[in-house]
Amino acid sequence: VYDAGDAEGMNEILTQSRAEPGGPELLERVVFARNEVMATRLQERSSDGLDRFVLVGASHLVGERGIPNLLRARGFDVQRVGAP
Secondary structure, three states, rough: OOOOOOOHHHHHHHHOOOOOHOOOOOOOOHHHHHHHHHHHHHHHHHHHHHOOOOOHHHHHOOOOOOHHHHHHHHOOOOOOOOOO
């Protein structure tokens, strides 16, 4: 899934993780809360108007609460580069 660049497949894996014991709490702490922090830091660093290249783990890129969607909601133009 990861190697194929299958964002929907990655999101499905995260969704399935919610069904595991402790899954929702773990996802909240390890993925979603960190996504919010990273999106805020990226927004703060964008004030100089320079383009940014950001590299993060795949789980931070997918789903409604993924970094790309969080940044889009804040008015950023986010483009995927690379895999299909």
